[in-house]
Amino acid sequence: MPVPSLHVLILSALLFAIGIIGALMRRNLVVMFLCVELMLNAANLALIGFSRRLGQLDGQVVVFFVIVLAAAEAAVGLALVIALYRSRRTLDADQLNLMKY
Amino acid sequence: MTVVLFYISAFLAVLAALNLILQKKTMNAALSLVVCLAALSIIYFILSAPFIGIIQLVVYAGAVMVLFLVVIMLLDPFSEVVLRNHNRLWVFFGVLLGGGLFALLAFAFSTWQPPADTPDLPGAARNTETLAALLFNKYLLPFEAVSILILVAIIGAVVLAKKKHPAGS
Amino acid sequence: MNSLLLWIPLLPLLGFLLNGLFGRRLPKPLVHWIACGATGASFLLAAIVFQRFLNLPERLVQADYFRWIESGDFAASFGFLLDPLSMVMTLVVTGVGFLIHVYSIGYMWAEAGYYRFFAYMNLFMFAMLMLVLADNYLLLFLGWEGVGLCSYLLIGFYFHKPSAAAAGKKAFIVNRIGDFGFVVGLVLLFVTFRTLDFRTLFAQVAALPVEAHYGVLTAITLLFFVGATGKSAQIPLYVWLPDAMEGPTPVSALIHAATMVTAGVYMVVRSNPLYGRAPETLFWVGLIGALTAVFAATIGLFQRDIKRVLAYSTVSQLGYMFVALGVGAYATGIFHLMTHAFFKALLFLGSGSVILALHHEQDMQAMGGLRKYLPVTAATMWIGALAIAGVPPLAGFFSKDEILWHAFAGGARGHLVFFGLATLAAGLTAFYMFRLVFLTFHGRTRVPEEQRHHVHESPRPMTAVLVVLALLAAVGGFVGLPAWLGPNAFRDFLQPVFAQLPPVDGGAHAPHSLAQELAVTGAAVLVGLLGIAAAWVVFIRRGALPDDEKRLGAAHQLIFHKYYVDELYDRVIVRPLAWISEQWLWKIFDAGLVDGLVNGAGAMVRGLGDGARRVQNGLTRTYLGWVAVGAIGVGLYVLFLFG
8 A cells, every 4th residue: 555645745744834933933043954954855755745646757856956955055054154153153043133124 | 564664754754853943952953853854765765766765865864964963063062052042922923834834735735636647656676767867868957057056055165164364365 | 213302301401410519610611511502402402303203104202211100000101202292392492491591691690609500490401301201290290390499499599689589489389389289180180090191091081982081080170270370370379470580580581481381381282182071171271361361461561670571471471372272272372382482581581681781770760762772682672572462473473363363263162251351461461561662772761870881782692592582583483374374384283282182162163254364363463553552652752651650540559569469368378377387287286286296105105115124124034934924825826816
């Protein structure tokens, strides 16, 4: 008996929702970053699920690209975090309001 | 058997994700994400995407998360102290928006009508081969573009994280 | 042929650009060589084109140069239509224009802004040629507005003089009123026929069943005529033309006598297929023309300013042309337009010569006996005056006689009224023209003693032009002989332009006999001679002067003040308009409503922005929250509105 596609998709939605809740309620930049990674993975899971359900490998190709992008994003993002920490001595997102009007 | 394995992995992934957002310590949060990613990798295998599963383990759970852990270890002693409390209002908004998004997605997925007869994916043995064929034919241009993006990201990361010289170069 | 045709208006434009852009730095002789060379070459080209045109099997050239405007189903090309009508106009405009340019060398030599004058004159030539050569109404309108602009610029040539500046503005504004009617007519025309191209349009109109679109055509032609009354100075919009005499005299001769003011006549003749379908309008054209002819002639009786006499005479003669159009005698109208261009240009230039000799004295009270000092001017002025008075065999005789005959014999409504008014105007014209001649050149001189030795004949270019124009005024009429004298070459030449028309006079020529025609001619000549004789009695025998006319009392007062029409317009139109503009449009509408709206809009945006920028609090999490909200919004939209 194969795994029902709906359950895969629901799992993906659940992980995505958890990710966004975490990103909104945590103040630590690194944890927010981790939550974003979690959301990316939730999207990957949805793609894999659709790929299997529709019998097309294109979804898996997109997941491949997403993983590559996530790696690049993690590298740049973490470099930013380090640079930010060096200059501001904090990782508190609420202290960083340079983007203010 | 695989179905049971799927539900166990799914349960594990959700549990790890919840731990990720509730855990006070940054290091523990990162480690629970590693658990979550590993569980997802198992699910990928079950959903006949073995190549992606391997990539997930090697690149994501391996390389990317190691990068996270290194950074956390570099910064953690300071961040932990400051960032313990969360604001009630943000929690409320987070749950509201996350819950809303989940409800929307769940509704969308459950009302989705997939086409009746769809071809089966190629078996595990041919998965990587077929994927490669797609990647180097149909998706060759995005593939090359992504490789350039990686290069840019490497250079950008080095430039950003480099210690500034006092002479200001 | 097509490229030759294009260069006819293009050369004056080049002259304008050269003089307008670099004229300030060019030596004066070069300036007038450029300007006169451009118009002269343009005239030569026109002559060459004319010679080739005569040899064409079908005398019609339509040259499309490029698509000018294209928008939806509206299209206007930049193209010329050369038919006998535009050929005649082109020859008259370039020929008389060239002569007046040459005259200006002498007249304007001492003036500041020499290059400016010639630049404007060339621009005027360009615009006027565009007007007469255009193959569609939009291009015609371009020329129409262009000549209006040049007229404004040249009337206000002495812009440091307040009266000149005011006269320029007056001309411009009064013309706007007429042009408004013209534009509305154009729009109506386009809405009805979906084209503005002459040939397409007239073919469509010709194919219409009789009486179809009768109301619309009447409205269009009436609106066009409103435009013509503005441009050609007819009642009620004639008031700008006398004031336009503030401009230099060559300008008065070229623009306000020979060419631009006849644009209205040309336009009506050009639109003859439309007017042929609207007899109601034609009646009004004739009536307005006849009334203007008499009205302006009476004002001319008592004017003291030599140029103003000529200005009212121009208004009156334009009225004559409209009388001709009103009875459907288009060719005759154009004929009179041509002869009038000759003798009125001559008269204006002659008066300019007098004015120059007297150092810008224009009051006839201070003239008299000038023929001793200005023999050439006096002789040529005599010829011009005889021509306008309709004394045979000068040019004016033929054209005026033809108009009177058509008015008498035509079958159109009210033609006998037109005939009576036109004959009256002819007598008045003869009287005031010879009043002018006698007061200026005859009797004892009233020029102050100490100035007399300064008075001498104008320089050679000016007198040469006067002689040429006098020749034209003398023999120009022979191209259009009346039926009892020989073939009317002029009318036969123009005939193709009106070929598609049903005869407006209903073939009423037939029952009229040769005797009647001779009687009309005799009457016209007699009236003219009577006018001259009366002037001779009053101003030579009894030696009356302009000052003596005051003894006529109230009648003189009324007419001398131009029937107080300007004052009436001021009271009835200008002041209420100014009051409404100031009290309502400015203080309430503009300052209150418009400014309030504009400032209010600004304040509202400011307030909104002030509120909205609070959203940008710089916190990453807020932005993330908004992204989530947006995602939910997009999701809902896709889910519930798309499927």
